[in-house]
Amino acid sequence: MALPSPSAVKEPDPRWRLYHRSQDAWQAMEADCAAARISIECEMYIFENDALGRRFLRLFWRKAGEGVAVRLLFDSIGSWNIRRSLRLKVLRRRGVSVAFFNPVNGWRALRPASLLPRTHAKVMLIDSRLLHIGGVCIDGRMRRWRDTHIRVLGKVAAEAAASLDHLWRRFIGIPVSRPVENREPLRPEGFRFATSLAGTRKNLIYREVVRHVRGAKVRVRLMTPYFIPGRMLFRLIKQQARRGIQVELIVSEASDVRLADWVALSYFPSLVRAGVHVYRYLPSVMHAKVVMVDDDWATLGSMNLDHLSLFRNREANLLITDRAAVGTLNAQFDADLAQCRLATARELLAVPPLQRLVGRIGRGFKGFL
Incomplete structure (x- = not known):
């Protein structure tokens, strides 16, 4: 089919x-x-x-x-x-x-x-x-x-x-x-242009993501090619999943940066234990950078959920409250899920030891990933 x-x-x-x-x-x-x-x-x-x-x-x-x-x-x-x-x-x-x-x-x-x-x-x-x-x-x-x-x-x-x-x-x-x-x-109405300030930690986009994820009532959906989040966002995502919020993350099965994939993989066992659904996109590189909260807020643009985007670089996103646009993004997310596989705790435990070690060590260099 x-x-x-x-x-x-x-x-x-x-x-x-x-x-x-x-x-x-x-x-x-x-x-x-x-x-x-x-x-x-x-x-x-x-x-x-x-x-x-x-x-x-x-x-x-x-x-x-x-x-x-x-x-x-x-x-x-x-x-x-x-x-x-x-x-x-x-x-x-x-x-x-x-x-x-x-x-x-x-x-x-x-x-x-x-x-x-x-x-x-x-x-x-x-x-x-x-x-x-x-x-x-x-x-x-x-x-x-x-x-x-x-x-x-x-x-x-x-x-x-x-x-x-x-x-x-x-x-x-x-x-x-x-x-x-x-x-x-x-x-x-419903669209706002937002940037981070290059070379500073004043990232309006990141602050808005944290604020809306913290206020989620039903669902949080995230798409990113590289998942190497800051400590606060990582804890918040797990906390919301434990509270019963449906949290779904789509990443590439294999991105264009192998080291980033291995570092991201080191975060997944903790996410899965907390109840986060982690999906691996199969057909191609997943390069989209989108966050959706419930049915009334989203952001899309250049900001990955990694340290370079969150804390170092100039990024440009739209903050979206137009419900039709958010609905369209959610519908596309549903279509993408049909082309993903769900990461399981058993699969993550079977990751080769060398790959796990490199991923954990790589976290020490996350400021450049």
Whole structure:
């Protein structure tokens, strides 16, 4: 029997749309960039120098030639392969602003402390009124990964624009002036743009996750590629499960970071003993970063449930109280469960001793995972 498509759930509201495969999100971003009339802005952790990345760069070059303001901010480590691309020089000559977050050059690369923070955000903003945000990078190897990405019109896009302006002023040192459309944007209720502050422990997204998980009445659902939580969140998840809250966690059967998988595995026996249902996603890498509480709150974006995302990097998420959007995310979670296997206590006890040892030792380096 054919399993349900990760993009099978339909949205009821034309002002927003969810995507659950990377390739579907790329198509939507590309179409919206092609239709841009005022500006295109991109903040991206991984923008790869592959066929997909070059296709987007050609599109940016063409739109800049049409008079569209284009501003690109890439992470200097995540987007390492594109840093010296001649295509960026061509873009700059056409007036495109290109910058790299926290550049790592020369002797700085030998000092681990200089490698952080990173911008781990995945944001595309069109004409200051249409926002793309989620876990999707511009990297062709992620084509078939299971991810979560949303396209939304309205006030939340203006919030993202203000955040990007602040980022360019503070970290890049470039003042900005933003062209604004004359039209009043659509203003859907129920969406809020939120970021963590790179290099600080002031993570609004994390605080909101903790607050809502603590206040859960019926159910908590979590999706993350890498589960290496802070001590407080780890204890809270187990505490809620023991109280009778239904707690479900979906992670990859195998992510793209083997060490992170083994460290995550070291947390699972304690979760299962507490009553948390831990599911391993089978078809592909599970790269979605989503938390849902009951039927009325969710967050999605770039924030993994790991130390780098929770405490070190700049992350960008949407906080969602739109019940239709939360319902759609829950329906997709149900579809994903059909493609998972439940981790059992017996299975976790059978993990090879070396793998368990590496996972436990790896916790000592969780600040870099």
